[in-house]
Amino acid sequence: MSAQNEGKRRTAPQVRAQKGGDKIVSLTAYSAALAPLVDPLVDFILVGDSLGMVEHGMDSTLGVTLDMMIAHGKAVVGSTAEALIVVDMPFGSYEASPEAAFRAAARVMAQTGCGAVKLEGGAHMAPTVAFLAARGIPVMAHVGLTPQAVNALGGFRSQGHDAAARDKILGDAVAVAEAGAFAVVIEGVVEPLAEEITRTVAIPTIGIGASAACDGQILVLNDMLGLTARVPRFVKRYGAIGEAVSEAVKAYAQEVRGRTFPAEAHVYKPRG
Numbered sequence: 001m002s003a004q005n006e007g008k009r010r011t012a013p014q015v016r017a018q019k020g021g022d023k024i025v026s027l028t029a030y031s032a033a034l035a036p037l038v039d040p041l042v043d044f045i046l047v048g049d050s051l052g053m054v055e056h057g058m059d060s061t062l063g064v065t066l067d068m069m070i071a072h073g074k075a076v077v078g079s080t081a082e083a084l085i086v087v088d089m090p091f092g093s094y095e096a097s098p099e100a101a102f103r104a105a106a107r108v109m110a111q112t113g114c115g116a117v118k119l120e121g122g123a124h125m126a127p128t129v130a131f132l133a134a135r136g137i138p139v140m141a142h143v144g145l146t147p148q149a150v151n152a153l154g155g156f157r158s159q160g161h162d163a164a165a166r167d168k169i170l171g172d173a174v175a176v177a178e179a180g181a182f183a184v185v186i187e188g189v190v191e192p193l194a195e196e197i198t199r200t201v202a203i204p205t206i207g208i209g210a211s212a213a214c215d216g217q218i219l220v221l222n223d224m225l226g227l228t229a230r231v232p233r234f235v236k237r238y239g240a241i242g243e244a245v246s247e248a249v250k251a252y253a254q255e256v257r258g259r260t261f262p263a264e265a266h267v268y269k270p271r272g
Contacts (some may be wrong), residue, residue, distance in 0.1 A: 008012050010084040012116045012138035015043055016182040019204045024183075024216025026206060027224070030072045032079035034221060035182055044084035046118065046218060047073045049091070050147070054222040061147045064090040068103055073112035085114040086140050091148040094119050098131035105137050118185065120146040122172020126179035133180030141176035143197075145188030145209070158209070158234070160193040170197055177201040185218065186210040190233070209234035 018024050028048040029035040029062045051072055052064035066089075073087040087108050094101035103116045116138035119125060129139045144159045153159075159166055161244030173184055183204040186194050194210035200207065209232060223231045225239040255261035 009080075009082055009115065010043055012044060012140075012182045014086060015084055016203060018043070019202065019215055024206060026216060026218040026223045027221045028218070029076055029221050031246040032075045035076040036079045038221065039080040039083050039245075040224070042083050043216070044086055044116075045046075045080065047076050047085065047087045047112075047114070048118075048220065049088040049222050052221060054228060057157040058142070060150050062091045062150070064088075066090055066093050066107070070108055070111045072112050073214075077113040084116065085112070086116045086118050088114055089117050094128060095121075095125075098128045101128045102132055102135060102137070105139075109137060116140055116144055116182070120148050121176075123175035126175040129176050129179040129181050134180045139176075139181045139182045140185065140206075141173075141181040142187065143172040143176065144186050151153055158188045158190065166193050166196075169193060170200065172234055173197045173201050173205075177203045183216075186214060230235065 013056040013209050015024060021076045024044070025042045026043055026044045026046060027038050028046045028050060029038045030047060030051040032238040035045060047069065049061040049069065051068070052058040052061045055072075056060040056068075058064070069087055070088050073085065077085050087212050089104060090106070093104040101119070104181070108117055109113065118140040119128070119131070122141075122143045125141070129141060132139050145153065145156065147156070150156060160169050168187060173186070176184055181203060183206055184197075184201065185206045185208060186197055191211040194205065194207055196215040197207045198211070198213050198215060204215035205218045206218050219235060220228075223235045224238045226237050228242075231237070252261065
């Protein structure tokens with residue numbers, strides 16, 4: 001784990017400074033129940049719009065609203081103290097213009113207290129990245145498999161399999177880096193491309209389904225804990241929390257139906 005700041009929350013410039021140094025560790029988190037468990041162990045927590053799928057049962061991230069992101073972001077910021085908190089900008093909140101993106105991002109930062117926002121897109125979003133960065137909003141970029149563009153991409157498919165696609169994704173990463181992003185997520189791309197991007201750009205690369213050569217890694221917390229039934233091939237399960245929850249609920253149900261819960265220790269007796 002990278003060194004923390006003696007109880008002080010990490011910042012985007014500090015994460016940016018880890019390029020080529022200590023590996024950057026990150027996970028998603030969406031609630032005040034789980035975020036504090038992640039907080040002291042990672043460099044940044046992403047309040048991802050993946051919450052639409054893993055917390056709200058949506059088929060994609062497209063239905064996530066700005067209000068949803070703010071509510072979850074506020075819960076995560078309020079329950080943590082060490083990690084940088086990055087909040088995703090949801091679909092439709094930033095694409096129309098740099099000015100619209102600034103209004104939405106400023107609202108997210110003001111109402112959640114987060115330290116940065118993340119937005120998807122490459123060269124076409126570079127002017128927006130530059131506009132936000134120039135106005136004091138740290139931006140994490142996201143290239144490769146961009147879930148908000150799932151319909152245009154034809155599904156959740158790995159990217160960069162031919163020369164044209166590789167050139168475009170590399171160009172996207174270079175563009176957002178030069179525009180002022182402090183880091184870039186590389187999702188679902190072939191490994192040699194992720195390695196090339198990491199060598200090429202001056203900002204940290206955060207891999208998810210990319211390469212161990214990236215400057216850091218991120219996974220969806222629910223996926224790696226075993227709380228979701230189906231996960232992408234790039235996910236490694238580090239726990240079986242879903243099974244533990246099922247067993248606990250099963251035991252509870254059996255005791256309720258068997259009239260053994262609540263027992264004497266779990267009820268109140270009159271005083272005197």
